[in-house]
Every structure is written in structure tokens, then in C-alpha cells.
Amino acid sequence: xxxxxxxxxxxxxxxxxxxxxxxxxxxxxxxxxxxxxxxxxxxxxxxxxxxxxxxxxxxxxxxxxxxxxxxxxxxxxxxxxxxxxxxxxxxxxxxxxxxxxxxxxxxxxxxxxxxxxxxxxxxxxxxxxxxxxxxxxxxxxxxxxxxxxxxxxxxxxxxxxxxxxxxxxxxxxxxxxx
Amino acid sequence: xxxxxxxxxxxxxxxxxxxxxxxxxxxxxxxxxxxxxxxxxxxxxxxxxxxxxxxxxxxxxxxxxxxxxxxxxxxxxxxxxxxxxxxxxxxxxxxxxxxxxxxxxxxxxxxxxxxxxxxxxxxxxxxxxxxxxxxxxxxxxxxxxxxxxxxxxxxxxxxxxxxxxxxxxxxxxxxxxxxxxxxxxxxxxxxxxxxxxxxxxxxxxxxxxxxxxxxxxxxxxxxxxxxxxxxxxxxxxxxxxxxxxxxxxxxxxxxxxxxxxxxxxxxxxxxxxxxxxxxxxxxxxxxxxxxxxxxxxxxxxxxxxxxxxxxxxxxxxxxxxxxxxxxxxxxxxxxxxxxxxxxxxxxxxxxxxxxxx
Numbered sequence: 001x002x003x004x005x006x007x008x009x010x011x012x013x014x015x016x017x018x019x020x021x022x023x024x025x026x027x028x029x030x031x032x033x034x035x036x037x038x039x040x041x042x043x044x045x046x047x048x049x050x051x052x053x054x055x056x057x058x059x060x061x062x063x064x065x066x067x068x069x070x071x072x073x074x075x076x077x078x079x080x081x082x083x084x085x086x087x088x089x090x091x092x093x094x095x096x097x098x099x100x101x102x103x104x105x106x107x108x109x110x111x112x113x114x115x116x117x118x119x120x121x122x123x124x125x126x127x128x129x130x131x132x133x134x135x136x137x138x139x140x141x142x143x144x145x146x147x148x149x150x151x152x153x154x155x156x157x158x159x160x161x162x163x164x165x166x167x168x169x170x171x172x173x174x175x176x177x178x
Numbered sequence: 179x180x181x182x183x184x185x186x187x188x189x190x191x192x193x194x195x196x197x198x199x200x201x202x203x204x205x206x207x208x209x210x211x212x213x214x215x216x217x218x219x220x221x222x223x224x225x226x227x228x229x230x231x232x233x234x235x236x237x238x239x240x241x242x243x244x245x246x247x248x249x250x251x252x253x254x255x256x257x258x259x260x261x262x263x264x265x266x267x268x269x270x271x272x273x274x275x276x277x278x279x280x281x282x283x284x285x286x287x288x289x290x291x292x293x294x295x296x297x298x299x300x301x302x303x304x305x306x307x308x309x310x311x312x313x314x315x316x317x318x319x320x321x322x323x324x325x326x327x328x329x330x331x332x333x334x335x336x337x338x339x340x341x342x343x344x345x346x347x348x349x350x351x352x353x354x355x356x357x358x359x360x361x362x363x364x365x366x367x368x369x370x371x372x373x374x375x376x377x378x379x380x381x382x383x384x385x386x387x388x389x390x391x392x393x394x395x396x397x398x399x400x401x402x403x404x405x406x407x408x409x410x411x412x413x414x415x416x417x418x419x420x421x422x423x424x425x426x427x428x429x430x431x432x433x434x435x436x437x438x439x440x441x442x443x444x445x446x447x448x449x450x451x452x453x454x455x456x457x458x459x460x461x462x463x464x465x466x467x468x469x470x471x472x473x474x475x476x477x478x479x480x481x482x483x484x485x486x487x488x489x490x491x492x493x494x495x496x497x498x499x500x501x502x503x504x505x506x507x508x509x510x511x512x513x514x515x516x517x518x519x520x521x522x523x524x525x526x527x528x529x530x531x532x533x534x535x
Contacts (some may be wrong), residue, residue, distance in 0.1 A: 011474075028532055044278060051422055058535055059473065059480070060476075060477065061446045061448070061476070061477050061481070062477075063432060063475055065403065065404075065511075066431070066433060067487070068427035068435055070426040108379065111439075113331055115345070118340055118342075119336070119340055119342060120340030120342075123285065123413075124342040125283070136441060136490050137489055138437070138441065138489035140427040140428075140437060143425035143428075158440075160461055162185045163458075163459050167461075170441045172345065174343055174345060176295055177492075177494050
């Protein structure tokens with residue numbers, strides 16, 4: 001008898017919990033979507049994961065993707081000069097970490113600064129730039145990649161800038177892979 | 179008997195609570211830039227003598243045993259699943275999960291799973307060659323990195339290791355997550371790596387996929403160079419997140435394009451420009467909200483069409499993906515689902531996405 005009551009209570013509790021949580025799940029999932037205009041569909045229309053069981057009509061979509069405009073020749077020349085300076089500064093494994101960082105940091109973008117902090121320059125395998133830089137296709141006025149040949153092989157220097165009047169800054173300095 | 183049943187009933191009631199609670203917590207935590215750290219849950223302890231016989235992500239035998247030691251070293255310090263993945267990822271990048279007894283050109287004195295140097299910071303030679311001790315010292319150093327949980331995993335590892343290339347460990351994240359998930363016995367969790375996130379909050383519908391269309395809708399082109407996602411029944415004004423780091427290169431008409439540091443470009447279509455939160459030249463980070471879904475341009479309903487153009491790509495993993503022109507499409511695109519797979523993620527996984535085409 002006692003056991004039976006306990007079992008019934010447990011089942012009722014379980015059902016109640018599940019319903020509350022189903023509502024909570026649905027509210028959580030849709031809360032950030034509705035932004036004000038909040039219709040309140042029945043929780044029973046949700047799958048366990050919160051996905052709605054009825055299908056949307058696929059929107060007709062004929063959009064075409066356009067490429068960003070190409071950087072002017074002058075911008076590309078400046079990018080090659082900037083990348084070369086970045087590489088010459090980066091490729092100084094003989095420097096102390098403090099000196100190396102003081103020289104490199106002003107040439108880095110914000111994300112570059114976060115990434116290269118804590119680098120031990122003595123581990124850098126590059127000593128010098130050995131060839132002229134080339135700009136990788138899909139070069140834009142605000143982001144492009146310069147390839148440079150060094151004594152440790154080909155490197156990609158990703159450059160970024162907020163607009164065409166700002167100096168190019170380095171985001172990544174990486175040996176070309178593959 | 180009665181006691182057992184009572185316990186069973188209590189457990190029965192508690193399990194859905196835990197599961198649903200974990201689901202909500204997971205969904206809330208996984209997505210969004212500030213919310214990704216710790217998204218993968220607590221660390222698991224692994225019995226190093228019970229290692230799968232088959233290779234996991236290309237690693238087997240002693241390599242997996244070493245991964246177990248690394249995971250247990252993290253758990254002993256009360257670190258979470260993300261830390262375990264970072265530890266295994268770092269050792270993959272340093273030693274391929276082998277206790278290496280020799281150095282390399284960059285560090286002739288480097289030894290062990292983490293290639294720790296003989297500079298006093300990493301203990302004796304025996305310490306550096308001991309999987310548990312070397313991993314423990316790695317994790318203690320990781321804990322000293324200010325705000326390591328918010329950094330990309332490869333950058334957090336780099337702050338400890340001081341590698342010449344901060345992004346060296348990036349390609350080991352997906353195999354590390356697979357190894358950690360498999361050894362933990364939980365399978366591979368929906369752990370976003372920090373470099374790549376999903377463009378909408380979870381629980382989205384994919385209304386059209388990449389490739390030749392499986393149906394013909396009047397006015398729609400027969401080849402679709404991206405994926406269409408939305409939250410039904412409220413598909414409008416839905417936050418759109420940058421899926422990778424990058425620089426905004428185009429904002430015009432009904433298109434926002436963000437060029438990744440690896441050179442490829444992700445384009446987000448049909449947002450109303452008034453709802454776009456970034457401008458050309460802005461550096462954005464993966465997971466940052468860049469706008470909201472709309473129906474701007476040639477579109478009959480709110481959704482996000484996103485496409486990945488590989489012009490200018492320098493990432494070999496992306497270069498290996500089949501190009502759209504090789505399967506009858508317009509030039510220069512790759513399948514977003516294959517793109518996610520290349521990073522060890524599933525764009526339309528059953529627990530976060532439903533296909534409705």
C-alpha cells in the first residue's frame with residue numbers, strides 16, 4: 001500500500017517534471033528568437049530536442065554570392081612591403097623574448113597580438129626572407145594573404161586593416177602547409 | 179524489495195531532470211563567444227588498462243593509454259572536458275601522444291609527451307618522461323594562463339608551450355575531441371572548437387542544402403551553392419553568428435562576407451543591412467553576433483543562406499574538399515556540411531538540426 005502510493009507519487013512527479021521541463025526547454029530555445037513578437041505555440045508541438053514537428057515551407061531563394069572588390073595595385077604593394085617587414089621582424093630567434101615582442105607587437109592586428117603573445121622566439125625556424133612577396137588571389141582592400149619565401153620555406157602572412165587608409169597589420173604568420 | 183522500488187522511483191524522477199537540465203545547460207553554454215568555454219562538461223576519469231583495441235582518430239595502443247593518463251591528470255586537478263581536450267591536443271601536436279626520448283631542432287633538450295625543455299620549469303628528466311607528471315605540470319601551467327578558458331584552445335596551448343606557430347595545435351583539436359570523447363565513453367560530444375561555430379542557435383531547420391536541388395521551386399535556381407537555415411515558426415530577426423574569425427570584406431545588397439585568416443570567405447545572405455552589426459574592415463571572432471536573419475533580396479521568407487567560397491584559401495583541409503564546379507555548380511564553393519566535417523563538427527546533427535527538404 002505504502003509502496004504503491006510512493007510509486008504513484010513518483011510517477012506523477014515525473015510527469016509534472018517532464019512537462020515543466022518541456023516548457024522550459026521550449027521557452028529557452030525560442031526565447032532568443034522571438035524578440036518581442038512572441039506567439040506561444042503549445043509545448044506539445046515540440047520534439048524532445050525543442051525542434052518544431054511541423055515543417056516550414058522552404059523559402060524561395062535565388063541569391064547569388066558576389067566577390068568582394070579587389071585591392072588596388074598600390075594597396076597590394078603596400079601589403080607586400082608590410083608583410084616583408086613583419087617577416088623580417090618575426091624571424092629574429094636570436095632576440096630576447098622581450099625585445100622580440102616589443103618589435104613585433106606594433107605590426108600585429110588585435111587578434112594577432114592575442115595569438116603571438118607568449119611566443120618563445122628561440123623556437124622560430126626562420127632567419128631571413130629570401131624572395132619577393134606575392135599576393136594570394138581573392139585579395140581585398142581590408143584582408144589579404146601575402147606569400148613570402150624564407151630560409152625555412154614558404155610562409156603565409158595574413159594581413160588586415162579597417163580601411164584603405166590604415167596600415168596593414170598581421171593577423172597570422174604561418175608556414176604554408178600541405 | 180520496497181526499498182529498491184522506492185530508490186528506483188526516485189532515480190526515475192531524477193534522471194529526466196538531470197538530462198533535460200544538462201541539455202538546456204549545454205545549449206545555453208555551447209553557443210555564443212563568451213559562453214563556449216567549459217561547454218563540453220566535466221572531465222572524465224579513464225582506466226588506462228581498458229583502452230579500445232581499435233584505433234581512434236588514427237591513434238592506438240600506447241598513444242591512447244597516454245591520452246588516458248593526460249585526461250586523468252586533468253581530472254585530478256578538477257579541470258573540465260575542454261582542458262582534457264587541450265591536453266591531448268597539445269601532446270598530439272608535440273609528440274603524437276608518444277613519450278619521445280629525444281628532442282628536435284627547435285629544442286634539442288625537449289622530452290616526453292609535451293616536449294618539455296630542460297630549463298627547470300618542467301622538473302627532472304624522469305618527470306618530463308612520465309606521462310602523468312608531465313601532463314600534471316602542463317595543466318598547472320595552463321591554469322596559470324590568465325583567462326585560458328576564453329582563449330581559442332590552440333592559443334591557450336601556445337601560451338604554455340611557446341611554440342613558434344600559435345595555430346600549430348588547431349588541426350589536432352578535432353582528433354583530440356574524438357579521442358577524449360571515446361575514452362570517456364560518452365562518444366564525441368557537440369563540442370565546438372572555438373575556431374568554428376554554428377551560424378544560428380541550435381534547434382534550427384535546414385530547409386535547403388548544398389548542391390543540385392532535389393526539388394524545383396518556381397523562381398529558384400537549380401543549383402544551391404550554400405545551405406539554408408532557419409528557426410521555424412519564428413524565422414525572422416534570429417541572431418546570426420560569424421562561424422569563424424575573419425575580417426568583414428563586403429557588406430552590400432543582401433550579403434555580408436567575412437574572409438577568414440586562412441583566406442576562404444563565408445557569406446551570409448538575406449539579412450537586412452540595418453540589422454547587421456559589423457562593417458567592412460571589422461575584425462570579428464567566431465561566435466560573435468554579426469546580424470539577424472531576414473528576407474532581404476531575392477527571397478520569399480526569412481532564413482539564412484550561408485555559403486563558403488574557397489578562392490584564396492590556404493588551408494589544406496579545406497583545399498581537399500570537392501569544389502562546386504567539379505559537380506556541375508557555379509565556381510568556387512564547397513559544401514558547408516563537408517566544411518564542418520573537416521573541423522570535426524556536424525552542421526546538421528540530429529540533436530540540433532532538422533532537415534525539412
